[in-house]
Amino acid sequence: MNLDLSGKRALVCGASQGLGEACARQLAEQGADVVVLARTQTKLEAVCSSLAIKPGQTHGYIAVDAGDTAALSAAVAAELHKGPLHIWVNNTGGPAPGPAHQADPAAYAAAFGQHLISAQTLLQLLLPGMRADGYGRILNVLSTSVKTPIPNLGVSNSIRAAMANWAKTLAGELGCDGITVNNVLPGLTQTARLDSLIGHVAQSSGRTTEQVSETMRAGIPVRRFGDPEEFANAVGFLASPAAAFINGVNLPVDGGSTASL
Template sequence: MDYGLTGKRALVLGASRGLGAASAAMLAAEGAEVLAASRSGTATGAGVTGVTLDLSDAASVAAMEARLAAEPVDILVLNSGGPKAGPARGQSAETWRTAFEQMAVALFRLADAALPGMEAAGWGRIVTIGSSGMQAPIPGLALSNGVRGAVAGWSKTLASEVAPLGITVNLVLPGRIATDRVAELDGVRAKASGQDVAEVRRASQATIPAGRYGTPEEFAAAVTFLCSAQAGYITGTALRVDGGMLRSQ
C-alpha cells in the first residue's frame, strides 16, 4: 500500500536510536524526506538527515523553532527520553520542573512552531510517542507517569482544535519494546529485587499476552500508518502497541 508520503517532509525527535530511529527509517522508506533530530545529530539510512536538537537546552529548542518557521514540515513525530525511575513521594520541585520542561514544554513549543506550515498546506500529521503509563501508571516511574499524563491531555485538546485544518494529532503508546530504555528498566528492577536480569525479563514477558517484547520496527509501523494519507480520519486517539499488555479498553 502506498501511504502517500512521497515528497512529504518529516521531523522525528529522539531519532538517533530506539523508537525514534525506527520511526525515522520507516517514514523514509515510505518516501518521506526525514530530519532525524537528536543531541548527537547522527543518523543513518537513505532519506534520513541528522540534525542537532537537545530538548533540555532552551536555546537548542528555540533554534529548531526558527528552523520550522523557515522550513515547514508536513509530519512531526514528538519523542522525548524518559526521566530516571523513582517514586512519586520525595521528588523535588526542581526535578519535576526539569522533567516537565524537557518532556512536555519543549514538545508543545515545537508543535506550535510546526503548525503554521501545516495549516498553510492544509495537511499535517503530529504523532507523539508516549508510554503505556499514560493509561496505566507504571510503578516506580512517577516522573514519567505524571509528565506524560499532561502530554496526553495536551494532545487530545490540540487534536480538536486543528482537525478542521486537515491536521491530525495522535499518540502511540509503546508497551515493552526491545529498546535500550526497556533494558535499562529491567536492569533497575533486577538490582532492586536481587534477581538476574534474564529472570526479570522472563517475568515481564510472562505478563504480556503476546509472550515477548515488541520490536522497534513493529512500533514504527504504527507511527508510520498514523502519518499516512489513509489515516486522515483518525485523530485524538491513543494507539497502544503493547502485545495486549494492558487489559483495559
C-alpha cells in the same frame, strides 16, 4: 490504501536510537524527507546516512538538547527555512524511574521542560507550515501509563498524562486544518531504555536481568517484548494520508498488556 509520504517532510525527535530511530527509518521507507533530532551528533549522522533514499529524497539531522528551548527553537526555525515539516514524531527520553512520592520536585520540573514545554515550543514553530499545506500529522510517543500508571515510574506517569491531555485538546483544535494529533503508546519494546529499566529493577530486587526480563515477558499476552519496527509501523500508518480520519486517539502498541480499553 495510501501510505505514500513522497513530498512530505518529517521531523523525528529522539531519533538517534530506539523507537525514534525506527520511526525515522519507516517514514523514509514511505518516501518522506526525514530530519532526525537528538543530542548525539555522531549517532544522528549514522542514522541519517543509513535511511532509505530514492531520487529526489533528502534527509538531515539536528543535534540539540530538547530541554534547551532557546537552542531547540533556533535549530528548528533554521530547518523550517527549507520548507514546512508536515509530520512530527514528538519523542524524547523518559524520566528516571522511582516512586512518585520520593521524586525531587526538580525532577518534575525537568520532565515538564523536556517533554511539555519543548513540545509546545515545537508545535508553535511547526503549525504555520502544516496549516499552509493543509497536512499535519503529530504523533506523540508516550507510554501505556497514559491508560494504567506503571509502578515505580512516578515522574514518567505524571508527564505522560499531561502530554496525553495536551494532545487530545490539540486534536479538537487542529483537525479542521487537516492536522491530526494522536498518541502512540509503546509497551515493553526492546530498546536501550528498556535495558536500563530492567537493570534498575534487577539491582533493586537482587534478581538477575534475565529473571526480571522473563517475569516482564510473562506479563505480556504475546509473551515477548516488542520490536521497535512494530512500533514504527503504527507511526508510519498514522502519518500517512490513509489515516486522515483518525484523530485524538491513544494507540497502545503493547502486545495486549494494557489492562483497559
